[in-house]
Amino acid sequence: MNAMPQWAFVNNEFRPFSEAALPIEDRGTQFGDGVYEVARVYRGTMFGLEDHVQRMLQGAAVIEIEHKWTVDSLRTIFKELIARNDQQDGIVYWQLTRGTAPRNHVFPHGVEANLMAYTRDYPNLSASWENGIKVIVTKDIRWLMCHVKSVNLLPNVLAKDAAARQGAGEALFEREGFGVIEGGSSNVFMIKDGVLKTPPLSHHILPGITRSYVLQLAAAAGIPAEEAYFGRQELVAADEVFITSTGIEVMPVVEVAEAVIGNGAPGPLTRTLQQAYEGKISETTGGR
Ligand SMILES: Cc1ncc(COP(=O)(O)O)c(C=O)c1O
Incomplete structure (x- = not known):
């Protein structure tokens, strides 16, 4: 490996x-x-x-x-x-x-x-995909061109290392006036009462490729989705939370800032989207 x-x-x-x-x-x-x-x-x-x-x-x-x-x-x-x-x-x-x-x-x-x-090589994340991960929430100290995937990653490095030191798999950035906006290297989604929510595209977040695929897959699966801001309180009260990126794909989050999400296990709509994403991988590359 x-x-x-x-x-x-x-x-x-x-x-x-x-x-x-x-x-x-x-x-x-x-x-x-x-x-x-x-x-x-x-x-x-x-x-x-x-x-x-x-x-x-x-x-x-x-x-x-x-x-x-x-x-x-x-x-x-x-x-x-x-x-x-x-x-x-x-x-x-x-x-x-x-x-x-x-x-x-x-x-x-x-x-x-x-x-x-x-x-x-990329590590096998099967255990995390199966059980979900915990994440921390941290102040977004980044600049105003986060839509550009620049090699300036120091705020992301600091946030993700802080997460790792707390036994968490990601740090979610909270931007004043906008709420929880994205992760150190991922986009964030929450589900409440069957509706999927993710912050809208702006200069505060990276337009994640996986984010766009997940929104397409949700539409195809008949899952209603909104691009809207949400704060930490709303996120913690979600039924399901997951983060997305090229590497981690659709990663269930079962704990946000020490609050357990739902019943502490990956939820059903997250599972549906994980499977749909797997299907897209198989269709375009023949599978893992
Ligand atoms: C800050 C940030 N947001 C979101 C993402 C997810 O983007 P993608 O799905 O295109 O990998 C990344 C990926 O590294 C990222 O660094």
């Missing part, structure tokens, strides 16, 4: 992972001046790749990174990476930064963006 991959893609070429390195003045390293993505690989096939690439292209456009990459050219590279690493089940990580230039906050011009990509 989690053996080191053999190959990475960096500076326009495939390099042995152990030798692959970014330049010291890569702007992602020095300024967090870049965007990234994580896509899942099931049976050697990328899941939702086009949606991930589109989100990255939009984020790169928002922060005005000039680059040459397209859905097709990136797909070609990731396919080769997956083949070289024989990555059956795992993730592809990639990041695009504003390139390498003498250190200066102001954008350099005429500099080639740096693309870096590699694959990794």
Whole structure:
């Protein structure tokens, strides 16, 4: 498990992972001046790749990174990476930064963006999917461009480490005036009286790919859904809570800030959506 991959893609070429390195003045390293993505690989096939690439292209456009990459050219590279690493089940990580230039906050011009990509194994989360996890709630100290998947993850790192130290699997951010808005690396959903609720898209949250799939699957399953804000009190009183991301998929939450949700076990609508998500994985990749 989690053996080191053999190959990475960096500076326009495939390099042995152990030798692959970014330049010291890569702007992602020095300024967090870049965007990234994580896509899942099931049976050697990328899941939702086009949606991930589109989100990255939009984020790169928002922060005005000039680059040459397209859905097709990136797909070609990731396919080769997956083949070289024989990555059956795992993730592809990639990041695009504003390139390498003498250190200066102001954008350099005429500099080639740096693309870096590699694959990794992903842990089996069966026990958590079956039993659910607990989460903490913490103040959202992030900025106002959370819709851009930037490599600036320090608030997320601090929040998720605090969660881990309390034996929790995620930290949910509470934003003043908006309520509980999303997790450190996930989107949040609650269910009350049969209605699914998740905060609306805004610059306070990442437009999660899994979030959008779950809303589509809920509609197909006839589960009514609302994109609306909710506070901590409303969340704690929910019948069911779950979080979503590319990695954790549909993860039941059975405890929020030490309050037990429902009867302390994953609820029926969460189960329905977990199964529907599994179905979507099977349809597009042939299954795990
Ligand atoms: C802050 C944040 N919100 C939500 C998500 C879930 O997004 P996705 O479903 O596209 O993985 C992530 C994923 O890492 C994230 O970092």
